[in-house]
Amino acid sequence: MSKELGIKAKKENLSEWYEEVVLKTQLADYSPVKGCIIYLPYSYAIWNLIKEEFTKIIKDEVSEVYFPLFIPKKILEKEAKHFEGFSPEVAWVTRGGDSDLDEWLAVRPTSETIIYSYISKLIKSYRDLPLRIIQWCNVVRWETKATKPFLRGREFLWHEGHTFHATFEEAEEEMKKRIYQYKDFVERYLAIPVIAGYKSEYEKFAGAHTTTTIETLLPDFKALQCGTSHNLADNFSKVFEIYFQDKDGKNKLVFQTSWGFSTRLIGALVMIHGDDKGLILPPKIAPYQIVIVPIYYNEEEKNLIFQKVKEIENKLKQKYRVISDLREEYTPGYKFNEWEMKGVPIRIEIGMNELKNKTLVIHRRDEMKKEIIKEEELESKINTLIEEIQSNLFNKAKKFLDEHIYVANNFEEFKEKIDKGFVIANHCGDQDCEEKIKELTKATCRVIEFDNNKPFGDEKCVLCGKKAKYKAYFARAY
Ligand SMILES: [Zn+2]
Structure with missing residues (x-):
């Protein structure tokens, strides 16, 4: 075997090892544009299998669509919180050929706005609901932080599901159904164990009423968000005027969800299952x-x-x-x-x-x-x-995850454990307090479990000592 073929870095030097594995197994390569990778046949084949298998699960309920890559500025700006959340990382097209554009076009960071500005044409009455569509595409987020193939980049591949419902409750149910579907899919097909639950107010999707997430832990003890599902309530339908005529003849706003997972999952696969020799694929x-x-x-x-x-x-x-x-x-x-x-x-x-x-x-x-x-x-x-092999890989990864979940009764314990994995701690739910934790430890609130989330012990917030609203998983994250 030639020296060039094998992986030289040990997995314990995770960053170096990861880069070498990605390049030498020809999953991907760097491109002339920072943060944009070339998906070589091996990783694209994995992505296609993920797409095929997930499509089998949802195809009876969800139809595939494709909306434009460009989003006019005034449409992207329409929902204020959404725009505020995305604006720091939007890439803009300002010129076409030799001339400046009258209106800037955003390269889609996500498609809520372009889809919702159109969708009322498809929704007239309660008979048109629920409506569920999915788009497999690329998105661009102009990252300024250090990029890493699959895990953090300026362009990545994903799907985004968008659904429209007659009531808030239906949207809530849909949001949960999809996040459980993601959990099941990622665990059964990718052999990656995840924790499912809510995002905190501070960490939720820009413009969402509620965000749910699935989170896993990578070998460097950092959390990785593997998929999200949002109940958008009527936040977007209000601004985009998406009404339907209900059974009682009245015009009502629709309730919406959106959900997605991305090629990030390939990065998680590499990191979680691989060893000193390279990849181990489920x-x-x-x-x-x-x-x-x-x-x-x-x-x-x-x-x-x-x-x-x-x-x-x-x-x-x-x-x-x-x-x-x-x-x-x-x-x-x-x-x-x-x-x-x-x-x-x-x-x-x-x-x-x-x-x-x-x-x-x-x-x-x-x-x-x-x-x-x-x-x-x-x-x-x-x-x-x-x-x-499939279950062995899952069990190994699950053991690693379970062994790196700690409980912190106070902030000293929190600081001591936070670089070793997930730390479960009571939290007041206050945004300032959560930000302060991030400032002090670089850790963020990753997930609040759906059922098992009641504060424990003295029921006091781990940082500020106020009455805790819930217990949550904290970790440093990608
Ligand atoms: Zn607090």
């Missing part, structure tokens, strides 16, 4: 679930073994994403290393011994373990292994 979203590597020493063996490789590939292809590595210029050892680095969950090795004995060597990436199986057992073995 089978459900791995572009290749199985790689077959032939081992031979002369032309005659090669022909026999290639034939077997093709046979096995064709059999497994019916159900799995399989690649046979038939490159002749590389040794089996080189191929093993490369596919291990790329995190392919299962490797099948076929050599003359296997051919003779009607056996196969099966290697699993998550445990780096080999076993010899009978060829006739192949399909049932792969079935079991796929499930096992």
